[in-house]
Amino acid sequence: MVQKHFRILTINPGSTSTKIGVFEHGKLLMEETIRHDRELLSKYDAIIAQYQFRKQTILEALDRNGINLSKLAAVVGRGGLLRPIPGGTYAVNEAMLEDLRTGYSGQHASNLGGILAYEIASQLNIEAFIVDPVVVDEMEPIAKVSGFADVERKSIFHALNQKAVARQVAAEFGKSYEELRFIVVHMGGGITVGAHVNGRVIDVNNGLHGEGPFSPERAGTVPAGDLVSLCFSGEYYADEIMKKIVGQGGLVGYLGTNDAVEVETRIAKGDERAELVYEAMAYQIAKEIGAAAAVLKGKVDAIVLTGGLAYGKQFVSKITDRVQWIGDIIVKPGENELQALAEGALRVLRKQEEAKVYRIDM
Ligand SMILES: Nc1ncnc2c1ncn2[C@@H]1O[C@H](COP(=O)(O)OP(=O)(O)OP(=O)(O)O)[C@@H](O)[C@H]1O
Ligand SMILES: CCCC(=O)O
Structure with a gap:
């Protein structure tokens, strides 16, 4: 049977950039990272208020790249802080838009993904989707x-990249994601470690709000009693403490940078504090992998390391040194989120999967 050549626009809004890609038949036609001026973005009092500005920059980028919008079959955005939902591809609907606009579960740049996809798609009279948003919740009650x-x-984690990478590794094993047991470790600005069983992430650290290993920008788990004392010391407002946990925690808090490459350069020049902190980040990741191995009762088909930090050979070896007794380790550096968005939409357009419906009583 001849497959239709669906052309899909993908949108991944981050805190300082909007990544877009156009795919046809699952193959990338164009990709661009639109960087936004930090000062300009800071003029908006809420992330959601940036929507019109970001939409304009996307349309300009598509025009610059000669993309004919009338040929698009769908627009798909990275989904945001919605209510907890199972993984999959969701059609953007009114209930979802309302939760994204009001920030029902909080503010995150990815809240703009569904809104931008909907606004561009509705003008073209085509479908809008989100895929595996950060709130995918498949956790066991325990x-x-x-x-x-x-x-x-x-459950707040890098669901899109974790699931995409797990599917990719499963395909390399010649099996389906639904047959395997993985520990997937996304190591970017935030770090999340998911226990994947037969296509479901049954346990994972909440990467956004103070749980799990510390990361370039997140504090991870903080001793609770000391945190309570700090909160009531009278020295900080709530948003100042929150910033110390998200954004200014981890490497930023200890070393003033979120850039692991710079940390490695400092270590090479003999900076002992940088060495201790960097080693501690790897140590905490290894501990979290150990915890996930216990969740999986030691039956682990592979540990998959992904995200920007997985490019760091020394960093990866600090982790593998502590966890290789658990199982095979597969390194997939970077992230493939635009491709994963396109594939999620394509599965629905090709009718291999039905789009899920978002409801407020989920
Ligand atoms: N070659 C490299 N060696 C070591 N670290 C690297 C390398 N390249 C990138 N990194 C680090 O990876 C981190 C950023 O990872 P990534 O780009 O996945 O994060 P992000 O997309 O900003 O955030 P998130 O993945 O949490 O959404 C930074 O600390 C960066 O310095
Ligand atoms: C994707 C949720 C976790 C994070 O932003 O660090």
């Missing part, structure tokens, strides 16, 4: 118990 009765653990 994993949700935090030990503090007022607080339930949440």
